[in-house]
Amino acid sequence: MAKLSLLSLLAIVLLSCNSLKKVEDDEYLVIKNSIYADSIKVNNEELESLIYQKSNSTVLGYPLRLNLYNLAKENPDSSFNEWLYKKENRKKRLTKLLSAKQVERLGESFMVKGLSNWLKDIGEEPTILDTTKTRLTLAKLSAYYQSKGFFTNSTTYLIDSTKHKKAKVNYHIALGDPYMIDSLGNNISSTAIDSLYFLNSANSLIREGQQFDLSNFNSERERLTGIFRNSGIRNFQESSITFDILRDTTRSADDQKMNITLNIGDLKTRGENEVTTSAYKVEKINKINIYTDYLSTSTQDSLYTLDYQDYTIHYSKNFDIKPKTLANAIFFKKDSIYRDVDKIRTSRQLNALNVFKYPNIIFKADSLGNQVNTNIYLAPKTKYSLGTDFEVSRSNLRRLGVGLGTTLLIRNIFKGAENLSISANGSYGLLSSNTFEANYFSEFGGDVTLDFPRIWFPFINTSRIIPNYTLPKTRIAIGTNFQNNIGLDKQTFNTVLGYSWTPSDFVNHDVELLNIQFVRNVNSNRFYNVYTNTYELLDDIADTYEDADLYPELADYFETGDSDTELNLIIPSGTKGFTSAILDNEVASTTSDFDDVSSIEERRIRLTENNLIFATNYTFNKTNRTGIIDNSFYQFRWKIEGAGNVLSAFSSFIPFNKNDNDQLLVFGVPFSQYIKNEFEYVKYWDLSRSNVLAARAFFGIAIPYGNSDNIPFVRSYFGGGSNDNRAWFPYSLGPGSVSAVNDFNEANLKLALNLEYRFPVVGDINGAIFADAGNIWNVLDNVEDPDATFDGLGSLKDIALGTGVGLRYDFTYFLFRLDLGFKTYNPAEIQSKRWFRDYNFANSVLQIGINYPF
Numbered sequence: 001m002a003k004l005s006l007l008s009l010l011a012i013v014l015l016s017c018n019s020l021k022k023v024e025d026d027e028y029l030v031i032k033n034s035i036y037a038d039s040i041k042v043n044n045e046e047l048e049s050l051i052y053q054k055s056n057s058t059v060l061g062y063p064l065r066l067n068l069y070n071l072a073k074e075n076p077d078s079s080f081n082e083w084l085y086k087k088e089n090r091k092k093r094l095t096k097l098l099s100a101k102q103v104e105r106l107g108e109s110f111m112v113k114g115l116s117n118w119l120k121d122i123g124e125e126p127t128i129l130d131t132t133k134t135r136l137t138l139a140k141l142s143a144y145y146q147s148k149g150f151f152t153n154s155t156t157y158l159i160d161s162t163k164h165k166k167a168k169v170n171y172h173i174a175l176g177d178p179y180m181i182d183s184l185g186n187n188i189s190s191t192a193i194d195s196l197y198f199l200n201s202a203n204s205l206i207r208e209g210q211q212f213d214l215s216n217f218n219s220e221r222e223r224l225t226g227i228f229r230n231s232g233i234r235n236f237q238e239s240s241i242t243f244d245i246l247r248d249t250t251r252s253a254d255d256q257k258m259n260i261t262l263n264i265g266d267l268k269t270r271g272e273n274e275v276t277t278s279a280y281k282v283e284k285i286n287k288i289n290i291y292t293d294y295l296s297t298s299t300q301d302s303l304y305t306l307d308y309q310d311y312t313i314h315y316s317k318n319f320d321i322k323p324k325t326l327a328n329a330i331f332f333k334k335d336s337i338y339r340d341v342d343k344i345r346t347s348r349q350l351n352a353l354n355v356f357k358y359p360n361i362i363f364k365a366d367s368l369g370n371q372v373n374t375n376i377y378l379a380p381k382t383k384y385s386l387g388t389d390f391e392v393s394r395s396n397l398r399r400l401g402v403g404l405g406t407t408l409l410i411r412n413i414f415k416g417a418e419n420l421s422i423s424a425n426g427s428y429g430l431l432s433s434n435t436f437e438a439n440y441f442s443e444f445g446g447d448v449t450l451d452f453p454r455i456w457f458p459f460i461n462t463s464r465i466i467p468n469y470t471l472p473k474t475r476i477a478i479g480t481n482f483q484n485n486i487g488l489d490k491q492t493f494n495t496v497l498g499y500s501w502t503p504s505d506f507v508n509h510d511v512e513l514l515n516i517q518f519v520r521n522v523n524s525n526r527f528y529n530v531y532t533n534t535y536e537l538l539d540d541i542a543d544t545y546e547d548a549d550l551y552p553e554l555a556d557y558f559e560t561g562d563s564d565t566e567l568n569l570i571i572p573s574g575t576k577g578f579t580s581a582i583l584d585n586e587v588a589s590t591t592s593d594f595d596d597v598s599s600i601e602e603r604r605i606r607l608t609e610n611n612l613i614f615a616t617n618y619t620f621n622k623t624n625r626t627g628i629i630d631n632s633f634y635q636f637r638w639k640i641e642g643a644g645n646v647l648s649a650f651s652s653f654i655p656f657n658k659n660d661n662d663q664l665l666v667f668g669v670p671f672s673q674y675i676k677n678e679f680e681y682v683k684y685w686d687l688s689r690s691n692v693l694a695a696r697a698f699f700g701i702a703i704p705y706g707n708s709d710n711i712p713f714v715r716s717y718f719g720g721g722s723n724d725n726r727a728w729f730p731y732s733l734g735p736g737s738v739s740a741v742n743d744f745n746e747a748n749l750k751l752a753l754n755l756e757y758r759f760p761v762v763g764d765i766n767g768a769i770f771a772d773a774g775n776i777w778n779v780l781d782n783v784e785d786p787d788a789t790f791d792g793l794g795s796l797k798d799i800a801l802g803t804g805v806g807l808r809y810d811f812t813y814f815l816f817r818l819d820l821g822f823k824t825y826n827p828a829e830i831q832s833k834r835w836f837r838d839y840n841f842a843n844s845v846l847q848i849g850i851n852y853p854f
Helices: 002-015 064-071 076-084 092-096 100-107 110-122 131-147 193-198 214-231 325-331 341-352 524-532 531-545 552-557 573-583 591-608 645-650 793-798
Strands: 029-037 039-044 154-160 167-172 181-190 240-245 257-264 267-270 275-278 284-291 303-306 311-315 360-365 369-376 384-393 398-410 419-431 440-452 473-482 492-505 507-521 559-562 565-568 612-621 634-643 662-666 676-686 692-704 747-764 765-777 800-810 815-825 844-851
Touching: 029 240, 039 552, 064 110, 076 341, 131 167, 154 645, 181 193, 193 214, 275 524, 303 325, 311 325, 325 341, 341 360, 369 662, 398 634, 531 552, 531 565, 531 573, 552 559, 552 573, 565 573, 612 645, 645 662, 747 800, 765 793, 765 815
Parallel strands: 029 167, 181 257, 284 311, 284 369
Antiparallel strands: 029 039, 154 167, 240 257, 267 275, 303 311, 360 369, 384 398, 398 419, 419 440, 440 473, 473 492, 492 507, 507 612, 559 565, 612 634, 634 676, 676 692, 692 747, 747 765, 765 800, 800 815, 815 844
């Protein structure tokens, strides 16, 4: 109640603020700007950025920052003094209580002066109408449209001040007819440039009959510069390209056509007293020197020298690396023409090795100017790096856990830029209940990972298929993890042989040729202690069979519960014995009880059995995002995984053992066999002024076959959580319209749709409004519950919808996120009560996350 009262008071204070509080009687607050081109309203972020006086920012239409600014006192010192001397003896009493110096400091304190300064810092002062700035905006708008070919445009503005002390500014531009390109000419000084230009002129961005647009001229300069610098003109200057834009004065005034001349001048070199010019020449790579440890010695004479292929390698005893590794990372070749792309790829690959600091590549032309020597200076990173991390965790099983991890990185361990990572982690803490024999838990594990900068595959030269400039990498990893007093006390063993390569900044490929995972459940008898909801379902069924006179053979399976009259199944002997009695028809049961017990037993067996997953997968990632500040982009991910096919093929000539269900066993464990396919698409729209609309669509399906009739728990899907449907906790949604009867609900088909509107609030605090839709279902596996299975488009009525609000604080390196989700449409309710049944704070879900959910 106290928290709600505080929030209510804050809301009342903010909503009661007057946005005109600091606007004088002869002033107007700018509340809106509109741009009209030929009487048509223009919504263009680039144009809106040209407006000098933008209206104050809002949060969902409310001028929050303006009203925070208005809460600040203009003269806090005067206000304090006014309060201090308002009563005759107030200062005297305070002086006796605090001393004169402390009273003086009180006037400078945060609550008096600091609070006002803080409100001004996070707030936003009112945008007062200034017609001088309005006219400057008109000039910028006119210049913008002139750059688009409307040289005869005219501008004016109108101010709508019908509201008291508030103004709307409307900018009007009469465009006129645009100027068109009539003819193209060229004036090129260097012979080499002239030849290259005409080889690539067909793709010019400036064409006859095209409307004049200054951006096309800038893009053409960039295009030509890239062509020249990748065709041997190493020192080409973009400033050498200019355009003469002329209008034929012999034509009539109404003939708005232009003649364009492309000028490409010679190379300009600035000396001490003069600027000299010389013709551009195509340069070829001559000598290539590589200094692998140039910081270790003061003179190059103390370095050793080795010639390898086209390279002369200078090295010291302090650092040794295989020449072939360097050759694979450097793309300059002797006697080949210079290309900027080779420089970029070389720097990119040398950085990706993770054994050198930033490389320095220096070129020096010979006296004739047509050959260039290349010097590559490298400084190795430290061989050993040690990192640690600390975490505090809590879950439905863990009351409190403290974890510590450490990672040792050994660089260039085999002299071929191979990096070995050895990590260990452990955690210890208290369990949420005393269900198990101890009230504490421990968990520890470790991983060993070896990365090397090439695609390793026996007997195949992979560099012909996957070029070195794509940053190829092979990863071999092995790891294990042990749990004690956590659930079923899982022991896991993993090993991975994977490859990755990146053809460009926008495309990435990942292949895990081998992904082997073995999961062993040490204490499978704890199943009903961990999955308490499942136990309650079984115990409710057993209530019918508690009477010892009617069912004497079941009497030993029960014990007294919380009350003397209540009987509960004993874990594990009672649950096991009762289940066997029902399924083996040792006692008479109803068809409904038999089916329910059979379903519970199938789930218990699946979640307690050991798993062997022998999988191969491929992941394709593509994006058009150009940088971290780009908020208008898309991302696409596709992943396909197959498991068990290799082992199944071996079974044709290796006599594997089988279990009672006719499943093939490897090391006494039935291996999983399935095919899994996933699609994910994320799209961002930049709505201007740091407002972003983000959407995500995900579809995944895993189909068991052959040696399996279900998907292992570790490879299945779940709904809910901070990165999914935020109105539900993890594993609490679905499958289908099932009412979360299990502690960990999972299935093998998932559909998720997310929409989020993000906006700035104050300073580094941002807000969000979101809607999450989706669910999980069982399909083509051994689950027969019609409420949990997907049987066509009709099952889409079980898509859950959660809506809510969120707050984010940007720490620059990461983002801390709080999301409050409300169940808007809950498919677990009966059809008539699915909408807004639990739409209240009591049933809301608070999710905590790091960084954005998508």
